[in-house]
Amino acid sequence: MFLSMLPAMALWYRVRNEPSQMPKQxxxxxxxSAIVFGAMYAAVLLALAVAQHxxxxxxxxxxxxxxxxxxMDAVTLSTARLSATDPLVLPPTxxxxxxxxxTANLVSKAAIAGLLGAASAAPYRRLFxxxxxxxxxxxxxx
Numbered sequence: 001m002f003l004s005m006l007p008a009m010a011l012w013y014r015v016r017n018e019p020s021q022m023p024k025q026x027x028x029x030x031x032x033s034a035i036v037f038g039a040m041y042a043a044v045l046l047a048l049a050v051a052q053h054x055x056x057x058x059x060x061x062x063x064x065x066x067x068x069x070x071x072m073d074a075v076t077l078s079t080a081r082l083s084a085t086d087p088l089v090l091p092p093t094x095x096x097x098x099x100x101x102x103t104a105n106l107v108s109k110a111a112i113a114g115l116l117g118a119a120s121a122a123p124y125r126r127l128f129x130x131x132x133x134x135x136x137x138x139x140x141x142x
Contacts, residue, residue, distance in 0.1 A: 007127035068101030103135035
């Protein structure tokens with residue numbers, strides 16, 4: 001958390017005196033968004049269950065990585081659900097899959113910012129590396 005707070009504080013310090021505009025508000029109750037999230041949640045839950053039972057948990061980090069590339073809510077909810085229903089399936093203290101998903105999410109967002117962002121956004125893209133390196137370090141020392 002601290003490694004994510006450092007870049008956020010640096011960005012805030014840089015833009016704190018600039019005028020800001022509210023983004024255009026959209027309807028948060030879009031049925032399409034709910035259906036897509038439900039499908040992703042079901043797919044991740046199924047993939048985690050298959051990884052746990054077929055490969056004895058060895059594929060759980062791979063599932064967390066690939067689901068974290070797009071968003072990490074589904075993998076976080078899925079691992080929490082698996083640990084709540086059967087504590088022997090996944091230890092409740094195992095945050096490794098969440099760290100893998102968060103790190104993959106940071107890397108994918110940095111890549112998208114690099115592909116779609118302007119050259120003036122380069123310093124901001126580099127700030128993604130701080131929590132990403134921290135996540136990788138956490139995985140190495142878990």
